[in-house]
Structures are given as structure tokens and as C-alpha cells.
Amino acid sequence: MPFYRAPVKDTLFVLEAVAGLYNQSHVPGFEAVSPDLVEAVLNEGGKFCAEVLAPLNLPGDQQGCTRHPDGSVTAPDGFKAAYKAFCDGGWGGLIASEHHGGQGLPYTIGAVMQEFIAASNMAFGMYPGLSEGAQAAIEVVGSPEQKAKWLPNMVQGRWTGTMNLTEPHCGTDLGLIRTRAEPNADGSYAITGTKIFISAGEHDLSENIIHLVLAKTPGAPDSVKGISLFIVPKFIVHDDGSLGARNAVSCGSIEHKMGIHGNATCVMNYDGATGYMLGEEMKGLAAMFIMMNAARLGVGIQGLAQADAAYQNAVEYAKGRLQGRSLTGPKNPEGKADPIIVHPDVRRMLMDARAFTEAMRALVLWGAIRVDLSRKAPDAAEREMADNLISLLTPVIKGYGTDRGYEVATNCQQVLGGHGYIAEWGMEQFVRDARIAMIYEGTNGIQALDLVGRKLGAKGGRGTQAWLSLVGSDLAAAAADDRLAFLTAPLGKALADVQAGIMWLLQNGMANPDNAGAGATAFMRMLGHAALGHMWLKMAMASQAALDAGTTDPDFHTAKLITARYFAARVLPETASLRAQLEAGADVVMALPEAMF
Amino acid sequence: MKVLVPVKRVVDYNVKVRVKSDQTGVELANIKMSMNPFDEIAVEEAIRLKEKGIATEVVVVSIGVQQCTETLRTALAMGADRGILVQTDVTTESLAVAKVLAKIAAEEAPGLIILGKQAIDDDANQTGQMLAGLLGWAQGTFASKVDPQGDTVNVTREIDGGLETVALKLPAIVTTDLRLNEPRYASLPNIMKAKSKPIANKTPADYGVDMTPRLTTLKVTEPAKRQAGIKVKSVDELVAKLKEMGAVA
Numbered sequence: 001m002p003f004y005r006a007p008v009k010d011t012l013f014v015l016e017a018v019a020g021l022y023n024q025s026h027v028p029g030f031e032a033v034s035p036d037l038v039e040a041v042l043n044e045g046g047k048f049c050a051e052v053l054a055p056l057n058l059p060g061d062q063q064g065c066t067r068h069p070d071g072s073v074t075a076p077d078g079f080k081a082a083y084k085a086f087c088d089g090g091w092g093g094l095i096a097s098e099h100h101g102g103q104g105l106p107y108t109i110g111a112v113m114q115e116f117i118a119a120s121n122m123a124f125g126m127y128p129g130l131s132e133g134a135q136a137a138i139e140v141v142g143s144p145e146q147k148a149k150w151l152p153n154m155v156q157g158r159w160t161g162t163m164n165l166t167e168p169h170c171g172t173d174l175g176l177i178r179t180r181a182e183p184n185a186d187g188s189y190a191i192t193g194t195k196i197f198i199s200a201g202e203h204d205l206s207e208n209i210i211h212l213v214l215a216k217t218p219g220a221p222d223s224v225k226g227i228s229l230f231i232v233p234k235f236i237v238h239d240d241g242s243l244g245a246r247n248a249v250s251c252g253s254i255e256h257k258m259g260i261h262g263n264a265t266c267v268m269n270y271d272g273a274t275g276y277m278l279g280e281e282m283k284g285l286a287a288m289f290i291m292m293n294a295a296r297l298g299v300g301i302q303g304l305a306q307a308d309a310a311y312q313n314a315v316e317y318a319k320g321r322l323q324g325r326s327l328t329g330p331k332n333p334e335g336k337a338d339p340i341i342v343h344p345d346v347r348r349m350l351m352d353a354r355a356f357t358e359a360m361r362a363l364v365l366w367g368a369i370r371v372d373l374s375r376k377a378p379d380a381a382e383r384e385m386a387d388n389l390i391s392l393l394t395p396v397i398k399g400y401g402t403d404r405g406y407e408v409a410t411n412c413q414q415v416l417g418g419h420g421y422i423a424e425w426g427m428e429q430f431v432r433d434a435r436i437a438m439i440y441e442g443t444n445g446i447q448a449l450d451l452v453g454r455k456l457g458a459k460g461g462r463g464t465q466a467w468l469s470l471v472g473s474d475l476a477a478a479a480a481d482d483r484l485a486f487l488t489a490p491l492g493k494a495l496a497d498v499q500a501g502i503m504w505l506l507q508n509g510m511a512n513p514d515n516a517g518a519g520a521t522a523f524m525r526m527l528g529h530a531a532l533g534h535m536w537l538k539m540a541m542a543s544q545a546a547l548d549a550g551t552t553d554p555d556f557h558t559a560k561l562i563t564a565r566y567f568a569a570r571v572l573p574e575t576a577s578l579r580a581q582l583e584a585g586a587d588v589v590m591a592l593p594e595a596m597f
Numbered sequence: 598m599k600v601l602v603p604v605k606r607v608v609d610y611n612v613k614v615r616v617k618s619d620q621t622g623v624e625l626a627n628i629k630m631s632m633n634p635f636d637e638i639a640v641e642e643a644i645r646l647k648e649k650g651i652a653t654e655v656v657v658v659s660i661g662v663q664q665c666t667e668t669l670r671t672a673l674a675m676g677a678d679r680g681i682l683v684q685t686d687v688t689t690e691s692l693a694v695a696k697v698l699a700k701i702a703a704e705e706a707p708g709l710i711i712l713g714k715q716a717i718d719d720d721a722n723q724t725g726q727m728l729a730g731l732l733g734w735a736q737g738t739f740a741s742k743v744d745p746q747g748d749t750v751n752v753t754r755e756i757d758g759g760l761e762t763v764a765l766k767l768p769a770i771v772t773t774d775l776r777l778n779e780p781r782y783a784s785l786p787n788i789m790k791a792k793s794k795p796i797a798n799k800t801p802a803d804y805g806v807d808m809t810p811r812l813t814t815l816k817v818t819e820p821a822k823r824q825a826g827i828k829v830k831s832v833d834e835l836v837a838k839l840k841e842m843g844a845v846a
Binding site: 009039041048051088089090093103556 | 784
């Protein structure tokens with residue numbers, strides 16, 4: 001049975017040294033955010049995840065969800081009690097506004113908890129996670145009456161929320177949706193249609209389920225410009241807040257899938273169900289994107305989380321498993337064999353893993369601070385700058401973060417050899433659970449297209465310019481310190497590859513958009529490597545400074561520098577080959593005629 | 598009735614403890630520290646007494662380094678009302694701790710002092726007993742049930758032969774065993790509230806107690822590695838082996 005320990009110490013370091021959490025007191029909601037409070041919240045939250053959620057991960061995977069003949073769905077044993085404990089602990093209201101019963105803490109702290117929750121039990125975490133996304137959409141586009149009616153119970157966790165976009169014939173291309181919304185006499189709508197792949201669509205954890213559903217009103221155009229968003233509750237809610245009749249929405253079936261077995265992925269049938277328009281008519285997609293951008297960051301965090309959970313267990317195994325002798329002579333002479341962590345190829349997989357997880361955590365939290373700033377900074381220019389940066393990095397965090405998260409999880413599975421393939425060790429579950437993160441909330445191919453097609457050039461490329469100059473100025477600041485040359489030199493090269501890649505895309509993507517499409521994934525990975533390299537630079541500078549100042553924890557900071565060195569030497573150079581892939585253009589990708597496949 | 602709960606900051610139970618290379622003790626630097634698990638049970642019991650309307654106030658006290666404040670905050674986040682930190686950098690020995698606690702008890706006049714039966718670092722299992730001796734109060738150690746009734750408290754104790762219930766006159770000392778309760782997880786709202794709960798900063802000198810250690814640690818070593826066993830095929834062979842080893846005559 002795998003274990004999990006929340007990486008509180010590393011997170012506290014990143015929050016302070018990289019994300020700058022404690023330098024934001026000018027931003028509303030950050031005044032009370034002190035290091036001791038954050039430490040207390042993360043310690044207690046991490047403990048809850050490790051002791052309550054993690055032990056349910058493997059059994060939840062093995063049991064899965066059950067749909068009963070009456071259409072009701074039950075989550076795996078223990079999930080309901082754990083969900084109640086989660087809500088009683090107030091964890092669902094971490095970032096929700098105090099006005100609706102939340103704690104009003106920064107999104108950044110919420111992002112940390114998302115990681116801990118997803119690493120301990122990804123399938124469980126999706127129930128409150130989807131609900132948080134639905135709350136965000138109601139919070140931003142809902143009327144005051146709608147917020148008062150729906151949010152307090154959702155913040156408390158008594159009700160959960162879902163996102164209903166996908167239909168059997170369309171997922172990525174939402175202009176094709178067929179679900180209809182016919183106006184009723186009382187101002188509500190009758191929603192009719194079928195939605196598929198609805199995570200947490202039906203379950204027994206909460207008293208009510210609030211579905212946010214994309215549908216078309218009569219006469220709306222057949223494109224994304226004709227889509228509206230509706231609130232469709234499982235149970236009708238009376239004005240006094242009490243629950244009324246069962247609405248005409250039901251779960252037709254649950255999917256049998258590769259991973260996240262503990263989360264019910266539902267086919268939802270709407271048969272004239274009562275719905276209430278959320279936001280403006282035909283502006284549904286914009287409202288849904290409020291959820292989607294946050295959800296994409298959340299999915300990137302899942303990639304990080306599965307990688308870290310797998311890494312922790314791989315390290316434990318590699319230190320304890322005695323097998324063979326070190327190539328350079330016995331390291332455990334009194335034992336019958338050496339622990340496998342002495343073998344360079346095992347080290348390679350473990351170093352790849354930690355070089356990714358530590359920097360990815362930094363990138364996620366550095367990005368999360370931009371989310372907070374984009375929402376709440378008092379100065380408009382600061383809000384805009386933060387928004388430009390996080391818009392650029394969202395597809396990178398989602399696409400690159402989950403591609404690499406999956407690679408790392410599968411490498412950590414490899415460390416266990418045959419046992420990695422056996423269910424009871426839990427490693428194959430991390431791999432299976434990580435796999436979906438590359439697919440949902442927009443496949444990683446879509447993320448790469450979003451990056452090269454929209455985000456790079458958005459607002460005249462302001463976000464791109466801002467990011468390039470931030471990395472450039474950190475490189476310049478570190479240039480004086482020869483001890484960091486091991487990192488500044490390769491990062492400078494990687495950054496040059498990214499810049500050359502952007503130039504190539506500008507010159508070749510316009511004339512033939514397939515050039516951008518064919519190179520998008522390589523470019524996203526290149527940018528991702530450079531973004532993590534930037535995070536390693538920030539961490540290496542902070543750790544070198546801590547060592548120079550005579551830190552009381554030299555091991556921690558020394559390990560950071562050693563891992564930074566690994567990343568610089570073994571990961572960053574890949575940008576050169578990625579650039580070559582990009583610059584090979586569309587022809588080599590598209591040359592084979594369709595009929596010859 | 599006021600309830601006093603002493604809490605100790607110890608190496609987290611998940612940490613694999615290592616002996617320092619100079620054999621003067623175990624490695625504590627940069628190691629995750631937490632509240633002694635038995636003390637968590639004591640805090641939980643006190644909070645439950647308050648929730649039942651039996652206790653009016655739960656006061657937690659920790660004696661040790663400045664970082665014991667974090668341990669107190671954990672107890673406050675669980676639901677205790679206020680904390681007292683008695684700051685000292687010296688090694689805390691049971692008797693000195695009991696003396697400080699006796700002074701605090703005199704000041705605070707609690708009806709009940711609930712302690713963990715032992716701390717998982719040195720496993721001394723004596724502070725509660727010494728405190729009872731110094732105060733001249735009744736003691737119910739290794740409690741698996743605590744049931745206050747007016748001016749007495751019934752304490753069910755886990756003893757070798759089973760369970761024993763003693764009725765103690767209040768004020769009294771209770772030390773907790775593992776099965777007394779299952780401590781709660783601090784809720785997020787309570788963690789936020791704990792920030793503003795008061796913690797009084799004191800020193801041993803404030804209580805007139807000299808905490809200078811009286812014990813000298815000569816050497817700390819890891820337990821000897823377990824030797825591989827041998828398999829025997831029959832009872833006769835087993836008896837023969839035991840005789841050979843001199844274990845039986």
C-alpha cells in the first residue's frame with residue numbers, strides 16, 4: 001500500500017523564496033497571510049490528506065463507483081465519511097469569500113492544497129475540486145440572488161457542483177452542442193439533452209448537486225456564440241433554501257475507465273429539467289472559461305501531484321530494496337546486496353522525478369500568485385501584467401505539467417521493477433490516474449495549439465515579452481555569481497532556443513498554419529523546460545543565499561543546488577532537439593497521404 | 598472546571614530517528630517536530646469535556662524551546678482556549694517539568710490536569726506521577742475512559758490484568774492511554790482562530806524552578822541489529838538447541 005507525506009517544507013520554501021507570498025500585503029486578502037499561519041494551515045491540511053484521504057486511494061481505485069438500478073451512484077466505501085470530515089474541517093471553503101462562509105485565503109494557498117489532495121487521492125479530490133470551479137463561475141457571473149441562493153451551501157460542501165460541456169458528438173468543438181434550453185413561463189428554462197464525461201455528475205457525498213450546463217436557447221446560432229450557461233440543480237431549491245422535488249436530470253450510466261475509478265464519470269440525461277440562466281444569454285462559453293482556466297491549472301497540479309506521490313514511494317522502495325551490487329563496489333557490505341538506489345539508472349529516474357516535481361511545484365505556485373494578483377492587485381497595470389503572464393503559462397502548466405507528470409510517474413513505477421506493475425504497490429494506479437490529466441480540460445495537443453496559436457501572440461505578445469524579460473533579468477542577476485554558472489549558461493541557451501522557436505513560428509506559422517500545428521507540442525515542451533529552468537534559477541539563487549548566510553538547514557539547500565545541477569545538465573539541453581523538431585516544419589508530418597495510413 | 602493540559606514537542610512519529618554521529622543524543626536539527634501523540638489525546642479529551650459542558654476552559658502549557666509555540670498553536674487550533682509557554686533551551690527532565698507544572702497548577706487552580714502517559718521521545722512515563730506526588734493529588738494513569746461526576750472523576754485504567762476503574766477526588770491528575778479517544782483534525786476555521794488566541798510567555802525563573810538537568814547522558818547508540826534466527830525441524834531439536842544455548846536446563 002503506497003503512502004503519502006505532504007511536502008510542507010518544500011512548499012513553504014517555494015512560497016517564500018520563489019512565489020513571494022509574503023511580499024503581497026498590498027493585495028486584499030493577503031494582509032493576514034503570515035508564515036506561521038501558512039505553516040499551520042499546510043501542516044494540518046497535509047496531515048488530513050496523508051491520514052484520511054491517502055489510505056482511501058488504493059481501495060477506492062479497486063472498488064470504484066457503483067451505479068444502482070434507480071440511477072443513483074455511490075462513491076467507494078469511506079469516501080462519504082471522508083468528504084464529511086473534509087467539509088467539517090472547512091477545507092472546501094479555503095479560498096471562498098468570507099461573505100459566503102469561506103475563509104477568503106489566497107488562491108495560491110488553495111493551489112497548494114489542491115496538490116496535497118490530488119497527490120493523496122486524485123479521484124476524491126475531484127468531487128470538491130469540480131465544485132470549486134462551479135462556485136467560481138457563479139461567483140463571477142451570477143446575480144446577487146443566485147450567489148445568495150447557491151453559494152453558501154456549496155462553500156460548506158453540503159452541495160457540490162459540476163461542469164457539463166461535452167456531448168456524445170462534441171467535446172473540443174463546443175459550437176456543435178445540441179442541448180436545448182426552452183424558456184418556461186416563470187423565467188426558468190427547460191433543459192433537454194445529453195452530456196457525457198461529467199465528473200462527479202452523480203454521487204452520494206452531498207445533499208444536492210448543482211450542474212452548470214451549456215445549452216442553446218431557441219434561435220441561437222450554431223456556433224460557440226450561441227451557447228448559454230444554466231444552473232440545473234439535482235433537487236429544486238425553494239426560496240427558503242429547503243430542497244424540493246427531484247429535477248428531471250439523471251445519470252444514465254457511469255463510464256468504465258483507465259483511472260480515477262473513485263470518481264463517478266457520468267452520462268447525464270436532461271429531460272426538460274428546470275434550469276436558470278447564469279450570466280448573459282449566449283455568453284455561456286465566456287462564463288465557462290472562468291471555470292476552465294482555473295480547472296486547467298488544477299489539472300496541471302494533478303500532473304505534479306501524481307508525479308510527487310509516485311516519487312515518494314519510488315524513493316522509499318529504492319532505499320529498501322536490496323538487489324545487486326553497486327558498479328563501483330559494495331555500498332552495503334554487511335548486507336547480501338546493495339539497495340537499488342546505488343545504481344545510476346535508478347538514480348536517473350529519481351533525479352528526473354525530483355528535478356521535475358520541485359520545479360513544477362515552484363512554477364505552479366509562482367503562477368498561482370499571478371492568478372491572485374490578476375484578480376486582486378489594487379493597481380490595474382499590476383493586474384494586467386499578472387494576467388498576461390498566467391495566460392501564457394496556463395497551457396504550459398496544464399500541457400507540459402501533465403505530460404511530464406505522467407512520464408515521471410511511469411519512471412517511478414519502473415523503479416519498482418515487477419512490483420511496479422502489481423496493483424497492491426499502488427504505482428500503476430498513479431500512472432493510470434495521471435494519464436487522464438493529459439486528456440481532459442482540453443487535450444495536451446489543444447493546450448499546445450492554444451499556446452502557439454493564441455497565447456504567444458495575445459495582446460501583441462505582451463505576456464510573452466514580459467516572461468522573456470523576467471527570465472532574462474533573473475539570468476542577469478545571477479550572472480555575477482560564478483557558482484551558478486552551471487545553470488545560467490544552459491538556461492541562457494534554452495531561452496535562446498525558445499526565442500528562436502518563437503521567431504520561426506512567426507515566420508512560418510502564418511504562411512502555413514500547419515507549421516505551427518506540427519511544432520506546437522515540441523514548442524510547448526521547450527517552453528516548459530525553460531520555465532522550469534527559470535524556477536531552478538530562482539531556487540538555486542535562494543538556496544545559495546541561504547547557505548552563504550549560514551542557514552540552519554544546509555542539507556535542504558545543498559540538495560536544491562545538486563538537483564538544479566542535474567536539471568541544468570540533463571533536462572535543459574533537450575531544448576536544442578525540440579527546436580530542431582519544430583523547425584523541421586509541417587511537411588515531414590503531413591507528407592504521407594491520408595489514404596496511405 | 599478548568600482543565601490544564603501539558604503538551605510536549607517531540608520528533609514526529611513518522612520520522613525515522615537517527616543517532617547523532619557524536620553519540621550525544623538523537624538528531625533533532627531540521628527534523629519534523631509535532632505534538633506528542635499521547636498529549637494530542639489529552640487535548641482531545643479536555644476539549645470533549647468542554648463540549649459536554651463539564652470543563653469551562655482548556656489551558657495548554659508547553660515547556661521547552663521557543664518553537665513549542667507551534668505545538669501550543671496546534672492545541673489551540675484543535676479547540677483549547679489559551680496557552681502558556683515556559684521557555685527554556687535546556688533538556689527537559691520529568692522532575693523539573695513536574696515542578697514547573699505544579700507551580701502553574703497552583704496559579705491556575707485547574708480541577709483536572711490531563712497529561713499524556715508518556716512522550717514518544719524518551720518514553721519516561723513519570724511526569725504525571727511526579728506531578729501528582731508534588732501536588733498531593735489523586736492520580737488516574739493510563740486512562741481509557743474519563744468520567745467526571747460532581748467533585749470526583751471516574752477513571753478507567755488500562756492495567757496488565759484488564760481494566761480497573763478508580764474514583765478520584767478532584768482536583769486530580771489523569772494520564773492518557775492510546776484508546777481514550779481519537780484526536781480530531783484541526784478545522785481550517787479553528788486554525789485561523791487559533792492565531793488570535795493568547796499565549797503567555799514565561800520562563801522557569803518566573804516559577805522559581807531550576808531546570809538544570811540532573812541526569813548526565815553518557816552515550817546514545819542505536820539498538821543492536823537483530824541477528825538472523827535459525828529454523829528447527831522439530832520440538833526435540835528446539836529443546837536440544839535451547840539446552841545447548843543454556844536457555845533451559
